[in-house]
Amino acid sequence: MPPRRDPVVGPTTLEMICQFNKLKPAKFSGETDPLAYEEWMRRMENLFEVMDCPEGFKVRLATHHFEKEAEFWCGTVKPRAGEPALTWEQLKTLMDAQYYPRDMKREKEQEFLRLKQG
Numbered sequence: 001m002p003p004r005r006d007p008v009v010g011p012t013t014l015e016m017i018c019q020f021n022k023l024k025p026a027k028f029s030g031e032t033d034p035l036a037y038e039e040w041m042r043r044m045e046n047l048f049e050v051m052d053c054p055e056g057f058k059v060r061l062a063t064h065h066f067e068k069e070a071e072f073w074c075g076t077v078k079p080r081a082g083e084p085a086l087t088w089e090q091l092k093t094l095m096d097a098q099y100y101p102r103d104m105k106r107e108k109e110q111e112f113l114r115l116k117q118g
Helices: 014-023 035-051 055-063 069-076 088-099 104-115
Strands: none
Touching: 014 055, 035 088, 055 088, 069 088, 069 104
């Protein structure tokens, strides 16, 4: 009889937090500067890619680095007990609405198009 094999077990939360912290992720305080938010989000995406982060850990890791206003805001959008957890895509959508207003985004897109044409 062949030996029994244990199912493949993924990383633990603690392992993921330690790996993530070694990459020195930036804190996000919820400042009103959309460019600071955009840069923070880009850095998070890059870190998740570098560490091949499973989807189930992204929200927890990112929100672990919220402080000040962002930490308070997160408490207002976090699902209640018994509700499904937010996915990374859902959190990004909520953060875009909060920290990168649509009119500001349009303005930046127009600015980019003018640079490209000029």
